[in-house]
Amino acid sequence: MLKNNERLQIFLTNTLEPIEPQANFLLPAISAEVEAAQTVKDREILVITGNPPYAGHSKNPSERVVVETVRERRTKKGVIRLKQPKVLRRKIKTAIGALIEDYKVVDGRPLDEQNPKWLQDDYVKFIRFAQMKMNAVEEGIVGVITNHSWLDNPTFRGMRQSLVGTFDQIWILDLHGSTKPKELAPGGTQNENVFDIQKGVAIALLVKMPGASKSIRFSEIWGSRLQKYKAAADAEMRSIAWKEVRYFEPYYMFRPLDWTGWGSYKSGWSIADSLNPTGQKAQIFGLNVLGFQSHRDHFAIAFQRSEIEARARDMIDTALSDSELAEKYGLKDNRDWKIGDARKALRGNEHWQRRIIRCAYRPFDSPYCFFGPEFMDYPRRELLDHVSHRNNISLVVSRQIGTAHWRHAFIANEPANDCLISDESREANQVFPAWRFDRQGTRHENLTSEFRAFIDARYEHHYTPEEIVGYIYAVLYAPTYRTRYAEFLRIDFPRVPFPESADDFETLSGLGWALVQAHLLREPSRRKLADYQGKGDNTIESVTYAEQAISINKTQLFKPVPQDGWDFHIGGYQVLDKYLKSRKGRMLSLDEINHVSAIADSLAFTVAQMARIDEAYRAAFPDRG
Numbered sequence: 001m002l003k004n005n006e007r008l009q010i011f012l013t014n015t016l017e018p019i020e021p022q023a024n025f026l027l028p029a030i031s032a033e034v035e036a037a038q039t040v041k042d043r044e045i046l047v048i049t050g051n052p053p054y055a056g057h058s059k060n061p062s063e064r065v066v067v068e069t070v071r072e073r074r075t076k077k078g079v080i081r082l083k084q085p086k087v088l089r090r091k092i093k094t095a096i097g098a099l100i101e102d103y104k105v106v107d108g109r110p111l112d113e114q115n116p117k118w119l120q121d122d123y124v125k126f127i128r129f130a131q132m133k134m135n136a137v138e139e140g141i142v143g144v145i146t147n148h149s150w151l152d153n154p155t156f157r158g159m160r161q162s163l164v165g166t167f168d169q170i171w172i173l174d175l176h177g178s179t180k181p182k183e184l185a186p187g188g189t190q191n192e193n194v195f196d197i198q199k200g201v202a203i204a205l206l207v208k209m210p211g212a213s214k215s216i217r218f219s220e221i222w223g224s225r226l227q228k229y230k231a232a233a234d235a236e237m238r239s240i241a242w243k244e245v246r247y248f249e250p251y252y253m254f255r256p257l258d259w260t261g262w263g264s265y266k267s268g269w270s271i272a273d274s275l276n277p278t279g280q281k282a283q284i285f286g287l288n289v290l291g292f293q294s295h296r297d298h299f300a301i302a303f304q305r306s307e308i309e310a311r312a313r314d315m316i317d318t319a320l321s322d323s324e325l326a327e328k329y330g331l332k333d334n335r336d337w338k339i340g341d342a343r344k345a346l347r348g349n350e351h352w353q354r355r356i357i358r359c360a361y362r363p364f365d366s367p368y369c370f371f372g373p374e375f376m377d378y379p380r381r382e383l384l385d386h387v388s389h390r391n392n393i394s395l396v397v398s399r400q401i402g403t404a405h406w407r408h409a410f411i412a413n414e415p416a417n418d419c420l421i422s423d424e425s426r427e428a429n430q431v432f433p434a435w436r437f438d439r440q441g442t443r444h445e446n447l448t449s450e451f452r453a454f455i456d457a458r459y460e461h462h463y464t465p466e467e468i469v470g471y472i473y474a475v476l477y478a479p480t481y482r483t484r485y486a487e488f489l490r491i492d493f494p495r496v497p498f499p500e501s502a503d504d505f506e507t508l509s510g511l512g513w514a515l516v517q518a519h520l521l522r523e524p525s526r527r528k529l530a531d532y533q534g535k536g537d538n539t540i541e542s543v544t545y546a547e548q549a550i551s552i553n554k555t556q557l558f559k560p561v562p563q564d565g566w567d568f569h570i571g572g573y574q575v576l577d578k579y580l581k582s583r584k585g586r587m588l589s590l591d592e593i594n595h596v597s598a599i600a601d602s603l604a605f606t607v608a609q610m611a612r613i614d615e616a617y618r619a620a621f622p623d624r625g
Helices: 028-041 095-104 122-135 154-166 225-234 305-316 322-329 339-347 381-386 449-459 465-476 479-484 502-519 563-567 575-581 590-620
Strands: 047-050 063-075 078-093 140-147 169-176 201-208 215-220 356-358 368-370 394-398 409-412 429-433 435-437 443-445 531-533 544-546 549-551 557-559
Touching: 047 122, 078 095, 095 122, 095 154, 122 140, 122 154, 122 201, 154 201, 169 225, 305 322, 305 339, 305 356, 305 368, 322 339, 381 429, 381 435, 394 465, 409 465, 409 502, 465 479, 465 502, 465 590, 479 590, 502 590, 531 590, 557 590, 563 575, 563 590, 575 590
Parallel strands: 047 140, 169 215
Antiparallel strands: 063 078, 140 201, 169 201, 356 368, 394 409, 394 429, 435 443, 531 557, 544 549, 549 557
C-alpha cells in the first residue's frame, strides 16, 4: 500500500541516456519527473525487462556535436588572445555510444566489419545498457524481447562474446516470424510474427548468478501468432525443450548449428574474410563491395535507354521546379540525396550520357540505369572505378542467407545491384571483380598476394584470374558442395576447397568457365527452347506455367520450357518467372522475346552442367562427399 505523499514508482524517461536534469520553470512537474527517474537509474538494479524499440536508424544517437568557442591560442611564446573568437564543432560519443564500442571488439581485436551499423539499433543499445547495470551488481537478470538477428549474425559476434563475459546463463526462446528475410518454417508450418513487424523476434533471459553452471540454451516456437501466444503463456522454464548451444570461435553463435564437417570446410579459402581485422585477413579476393543501391530504382533504372534519357533531360530542365520534378517521378530527399543538389551536379556534367549504361539488376536481366550519384544514393566507388566501362567480370555472392537453400552465386560483366541475387535484406550481395584498375587504366588482378602465393605453389602454375574464377564458380554450383556445407554457407561468405591435383583443378575450372560464359549469354548452347508462339500484341498480362509452356496472355506463350528450367532458382529468384513478371503490363520487344529463349537455353545447360560439375567435384574431393 502506498503511504501518504508516496507515488507509484513508475517514471517516464529515456533509458539509454543519463540525463542532467534541467529546470523547467513552466513545467516544474516535468523537471521533477526527470530528476526522479535519473535517481532510479543511478541505483543498483537487479531486474531489467522490456520490449525495446527496433530501429536501425537509432533514435538515440551514439555521437553528438559539441560547439566550443575558442578565444585563446597557445604558442611557443605563451597564450595569445585571439582578436576574433573561433567557433569549433566536434563530435563526441554519447554515454550509450561509448558503451556500444565494446561490441566492436572480438577476441581482443577490432571487429573490423565493413558496415557495423546494425550495432547501432536501439534494441542493441538497450541490451548494452542492461548489461552495464548488471556489471554493477553481484547477481541479477535481464529479460527482453527483441529482433532476433543478433543471435547468429556475424556482425554481432563481439556483442555475443561480451554478454557471455557478463552473464552466467543465457536462455533464448526464438519466436521467429520473419518475413524480411522470409523464414521457411520446418515442414511448411505457419510462421506468423507475434508483432506487426517484418523482423522475427526472440525472448532472451540473461542471468547473472555466481556459482551457476555457465550455459547457453536455446528453444524455438513456430506457428501462427495465436499458437505462439498460447505456447509462451503456458510455458514454464522447466517444461521447455532446451538445446545446449555449442558456443565457440569464430562466430560465437547463440543459435544451435549442425557443425558436422566444419573441420574440412574451414580449411578452405574464404572468398572474403569477414572475421579477421585488416592486415590479418586470409581471403581470395583483395577488393569487394556491396552492390550498388539507388534507393529509387523506379527512377534510376529503366528497360529502355530512352526512358533514362528523358528523365535526365527533365532533371536538367530549369523550367521544371524541384517540387514539380519530385511529384512527376515520385522522388523524395533523404540523408544521402537531395533533388536540388543532384540536378545541379547533372547540369554541370556535360558528359552525363556516358553514365547511362547497362547494369546487372537481376539474374539474366540487365536494364539501363543512370550509374552515378546524380540518380543513386550509392553507385559504389569500387564499381565506378573497376567495373563500369571496363572489360571485366565479377563474381556476385551473398554473405548470408535467411532462406532454406544456398544458391546465391552469379556472374556479372556490368555493375551489379545489391539485390541481383535476392531482394531479401539479409541476402544483399557483394561484388568481387576479377580485375582492378589503377588511375592510368592499367589492370591488376584482384587477388590477394597470400592467395596468389598459395595457388602458384600448390599447382606450380600461374593460373589467370579467369581460370580461378571459373574454378570457384564450378565449386559454388556443385550440388554436393551446396548440400554438404549448407549450414555454413548460410552464415558467412563461402569457403572454397582446393584439390591436391592440378588436373582436378583444371577440370573444374573448365566446367565452371563454360558455365560463366553461359550465364553471360556469350556462348549460349542453343537448344531451341522457349519458342515464341501465338498472335497478339506481346503484352504481358499474367505469367502462368503448364504443360511445358509459359503463357503471358490468353493467346501468346513460350514453348517448350522444361519443368527444371522453369523451376530453376538463382538466389531468391525463380529466374524465368521473375524476368517476365517484372515486365507485367509492358509489350515485349523482339530483343526481349529472343532473350527469354536464350535464358531458357542457358538454364537447361546449367542443369546439365551442374551434374557434370558435381561428378568432377566428387572425384576431386572423395573424402568430402
